[in-house]
Amino acid sequence: MRHLLSTKDLSRAEAVELLDIAEEMSAAQAREIKKLPVLRGRTVVNLFYEDSTRTRMSFEAAAKRLSADVINFSAKGSSVSKGESLQDTAQTLAAIGADAVVIRHPGSGAPHRLAASDWIDLPILNAGDGTHEHPTQALLDSFTLRRVLTGAPASGPLSAGSGTRGTDLAGARIAIVGDVLHSRVARSNVHLLVTLGARVTLIAPPTLLPWGVESWPVEIYYDFDQALAERDFDAVMMLRVQLERMHAAFFPNPREYSRMWGLTPSRYADLGEHTAIMHPGPMNRGFEICAVAADSPRAVVRDQVANGVSVRMAALYKLLTGRGPDPAAVVNPMEEPHA
Amino acid sequence: MSSTLIRGASVLGGAARDLLIVDGRLSEPTPEASKSADTVVEAAGLVALPGLVDMHTHLREPGKEDAETVLTGSQSAARGGYTAVHAMANTQPVADSAGVVEQVWRLGRSAGFTEVRPVGAVTLGQDGAQLAELGAMAASAAQVRMFSDDGKCVSDSQLMRRALEYVKSFDGIIAQHSQDPRLTEDAQMNEGVVSAELGLPGWPAVAEEAIIARDVLLAEHVGSRLHVCHLSTAGSVDIVRWAKARGVRVTAEVTPHHLMLTDELVRSYDPVYKVNPPLRTQRDVDAVRAGLADGTIDVIGTDHAPHPAEHKCSEWTAAAMGMVGMETALPIVVEAMADYDFGWEDVARVMSTRPAQITGLTAHGSLAVGQPANLVLVDPRAPHRIDPAGHATLGRNNPFKGVEVSTRIVDTFLYGTRVVADGQLAQPHPAAGDGAWIA
Numbered sequence: 098m099r100h101l102l103s104t105k106d107l108s109r110a111e112a113v114e115l116l117d118i119a120e121e122m123s124a125a126q127a128r129e130i131k132k133l134p135v136l137r138g139r140t141v142v143n144l145f146y147e148d149s150t151r152t153r154m155s156f157e158a159a160a161k162r163l164s165a166d167v168i169n170f171s172a173k174g175s176s177v178s179k180g181e182s183l184q185d186t187a188q189t190l191a192a193i194g195a196d197a198v199v200i201r202h203p204g205s206g207a208p209h210r211l212a213a214s215d216w217i218d219l220p221i222l223n224a225g226d227g228t229h230e231h232p233t234q235a236l237l238d239s240f241t242l243r244r245v246l247t248g249a250p251a252s253g254p255l256s257a258g259s260g261t262r263g264t265d266l267a268g269a270r271i272a273i274v275g276d277v278l279h280s281r282v283a284r285s286n287v288h289l290l291v292t293l294g295a296r297v298t299l300i301a302p303p304t305l306l307p308w309g310v311e312s313w314p315v316e317i318y319y320d321f322d323q324a325l326a327e328r329d330f331d332a333v334m335m336l337r338v339q340l341e342r343m344h345a346a347f348f349p350n351p352r353e354y355s356r357m358w359g360l361t362p363s364r365y366a367d368l369g370e371h372t373a374i375m376h377p378g379p380m381n382r383g384f385e386i387c388a389v390a391a392d393s394p395r396a397v398v399r400d401q402v403a404n405g406v407s408v409r410m411a412a413l414y415k416l417l418t419g420r421g422p423d424p425a426a427v428v429n430p431m432e433e434p435h436a
Numbered sequence: 437m438s439s440t441l442i443r444g445a446s447v448l449g450g451a452a453r454d455l456l457i458v459d460g461r462l463s464e465p466t467p468e469a470s471k472s473a474d475t476v477v478e479a480a481g482l483v484a485l486p487g488l489v490d491m492h493t494h495l496r497e498p499g500k501e502d503a504e505t506v507l508t509g510s511q512s513a514a515r516g517g518y519t520a521v522h523a524m525a526n527t528q529p530v531a532d533s534a535g536v537v538e539q540v541w542r543l544g545r546s547a548g549f550t551e552v553r554p555v556g557a558v559t560l561g562q563d564g565a566q567l568a569e570l571g572a573m574a575a576s577a578a579q580v581r582m583f584s585d586d587g588k589c590v591s592d593s594q595l596m597r598r599a600l601e602y603v604k605s606f607d608g609i610i611a612q613h614s615q616d617p618r619l620t621e622d623a624q625m626n627e628g629v630v631s632a633e634l635g636l637p638g639w640p641a642v643a644e645e646a647i648i649a650r651d652v653l654l655a656e657h658v659g660s661r662l663h664v665c666h667l668s669t670a671g672s673v674d675i676v677r678w679a680k681a682r683g684v685r686v687t688a689e690v691t692p693h694h695l696m697l698t699d700e701l702v703r704s705y706d707p708v709y710k711v712n713p714p715l716r717t718q719r720d721v722d723a724v725r726a727g728l729a730d731g732t733i734d735v736i737g738t739d740h741a742p743h744p745a746e747h748k749c750s751e752w753t754a755a756a757m758g759m760v761g762m763e764t765a766l767p768i769v770v771e772a773m774a775d776y777d778f779g780w781e782d783v784a785r786v787m788s789t790r791p792a793q794i795t796g797l798t799a800h801g802s803l804a805v806g807q808p809a810n811l812v813l814v815d816p817r818a819p820h821r822i823d824p825a826g827h828a829t830l831g832r833n834n835p836f837k838g839v840e841v842s843t844r845i846v847d848t849f850l851y852g853t854r855v856v857a858d859g860q861l862a863q864p865h866p867a868a869g870d871g872a873w874i875a
Contacts, residue, residue, distance in 0.1 A: 105633075183751050204753030205624075205635040206705030213704065214749075227753065229635030284635055307632030308640070 100212045100221040101412050104232045104289035109265060112292055116240050117262050117422040118411035126407060127254035136165035136417055142195040146172040146202045151378060152224055156199050159409035184216045191217040197417055205229035220416040228279045234377055235285035237408040239293055241401050242266055242332055245373045251400035267294030270328060274300040275336030275358060275385055278307050282377045283336060287315055300324050302358060304347040321358055325367050332373040335360050335386045355384050365390040373397050441473035445484035445813060447803060449780030455484060457809040460852030460874040464805050479813050482846055485784045487519025487810035489791035489800050491689055492665055492737030493762060497543060499528025504742040504830050506543035506552060512829035513550040514855045516762035517812035517845040520800045521550050525557035526587040532557035532568035534576035541578035545871050548864030549855050556580040558599050558610060562588050567599060574606040581796050584611035586665055589647060591617050596651060600660035611663040612651050619643035624753060626699040626714040634702060639714050641669040648672050652679035652686050664688040666739050668713040670723030677732045687794050689737040690724045692765045693835055695772035707748045707755030708835050728786060729776040735791040738765045742831025760831035764822055767841035808874060809852040818844035
């Protein structure tokens with residue numbers, strides 16, 4: 098795996114391997130000293146053309162816990178605002194001595210372009226491009242789902258003998274609800290969930306589904322209540338609706354959207370006992386998700402954030418070392434081996 | 437008196453015969469006249485076609501000389517076999533006045549590699565609000581007959597109606613860039629299965645078809661001539677076919693790239709495939725080929741759109757739209773139509789004769805004796821790979837890089853002057869004080 102650009106590029110084996118490495122990372126995170134030495138001396142650049150404090154912090158934490166040096170490059174206050182091209186910026190980063198580039202960009206395909214061009218020869222990690230993909234978000238969602246489906250804690254250390262390793266999501270039924278059209282999270286999740294054997298249901302108003310979505314390997318409901326009545330979901334992923342969509346005729350007004358496609362208290366009550374509630378964050382409370390659902394024990398939103406660090410550590414580790422899950426390689430050197 | 441004998445060319449793909457050029461015009465190649473020719477061009481194995489006429493090209497001058505100039509664009513045209521090109525109006529300043537169209541026309545005449553016919557803007561500044569001085573441009577030295585806001589659509593129905601009516605006074609034609617602006621806000625590529633997956637805002641076929649449908653009805657209502665630029669969808673072909681059957685005075689154009697390429701290429705996110713209208717699906721490609729073969733589509737227009745490298749060497753969403761194409765149009769059309777009963781006469785029809793008729797260019801489009809000698813010799817058996825680095829255009833944004841084609845442009849004669857010889861630029865046609873091509 099040279100780059101991580103799209104979950105579509107991942108085979109089942111590659112995806113499971115990344116999740117297994119993330120389990121190793123998660124285990125290491127439970128230790129008193131979280132830092133691993135595996136990327137010592139390596140430099141990871143976070144190249145962010147879009148404001149995203151959460152994702153940037155998650156990648157920064159992941160890189161630092163692998164002992165990599167981190168350079169944050171934000172479009173604001175940099176040469177980007179003076180019109181520097183992506184090519185020049187990328188080549189500048191290479192000249193500075195970056196070993197990998199984590200890129201977040203408002204334009205779909207920008208990470209592909211960096212990876213495919215001959216501008217630089219570095220591993221590229223897509224941290225979200227336009228309305229295309231957000232592969233580490235999908236990986237952390239699948240990581241969380243794998244925990245939930247095997248009855249393990251949704252995040253944190255695993256008890257001895259819990260068997261998430263090597264497993265996929267075969268047979269699980271996952272609903273993705275909301276603005277699929279503009280969601281890179283939805284696209285990455287559809288690819289990855291299907292690759293891992295889950296059955297995916299998209300629930301959205303027709304205006305917020307892409308043209309030609311019928312050709313996707315998913316089932317589609319326009320009616321959230323009908324979907325809840327007819328399907329028993331292992332998880333519902335609520336998508337964030339961006340403010341700028343509110344008044345662009347995708348739906349009449351926020352009130353109607355919330356009533357028809359929001360996870361309201363009554364829909365929350367209709368969910369199965371075991372149904373996990375997921376959200377990529379940040380949540381619009383009271384709009385796509387009610388406070389009762391967001392704060393319920395079934396919500397795994399904060400677990401998703403915690404797992405995000407482990408998954409991003411796994412992706413950086415895989416891209417920069419090429420190695421698979423190896424407990425010995427990620428052992429914490431600060432812990433003295435017991436005699 | 438000067439004369440050139442072209443010996444043994446397959447005229448329009450037919451039996452080999454001689455062509456004689458005397459003082460810039462085609463002349464009867466009698467044995468006596470042929471014997472005394474100053475120059476002899478051996479054309480055995482070559483096909484002679486009337487010089488190609490492009491109804492749709494962007495020469496970028498004035499204003500964007502880093503992308504192309506009238507001179508480099510003219511040289512590119514000549515190397516592509518074009519003896520006349522129509523230069524679109526979206527320059528800086530916009531060609532919306534007699535002054536700008538005359539400037540472009542004079543630059544073309546002094547370059548002397550192809551006949552440059554300026555296209556006038558329909559609306560002032562191409563802003564879609566107020567008619568430009570169409571009459572003044574028509575009456576200028578440039579004698580503009582075709583008007584277009586190409587790059588932008590004349591989307592206001594009332595303004596489009598008025599423009600269609602107004603140009604009747606000098607037998608003008610409105611060439612429409614059919615694109616509903618509201619349906620294509622921020623659009624980046626064809627709306628379809630690929631755009632849904634790539635997460636790029638889509639450009640639905642209906643945004644083109646709805647405008648064409650409206651325009652053919654307007655043209656019918658006011659009895660005017662409408663030219664549909666670069667149509668790209670199966671539905672557009674159907675609408676034009678329907679309109680022609682009703683007797684609407686509509687003509688239609690397709691580009692070489694829409695005959696050949698599909699939106700699957702956008703998966704690379706390589707901006708060389710970013711173009712307006714966008715590359716469509718294989719179904720659309722099949723439909724425009726069929727439409728070209730059955731005459732629904734009248735002409736090939738290149739929509740040659742050079743851009744400096746920095747406008748293409750970027751991420752997809754930041755890149756400019758457009759492809760160059762004059763130097764590769766003929767070979768690509770030949771490849772695209774290989775599966776159809778589409779011979780050299782058909783190539784000449786869609787790339788020379790019809791575009792010359794539509795734009796009123798009587799000096800082009802024919803190899804009849806007495807006509808100005810605007811013609812091209814092509815080698816139909818010269819397999820090679822397209823290499824944009826060797827092209828005369830300043831634009832390197834050619835999507836056919838590395839594609840194998842069979843046809844090569846060998847010689848281009850512009851009013852009798854051999855402006856391209858064996859594929860290379862030769863002497864330009866000498867400038868005349870009054871702008872005339874033939875004394």
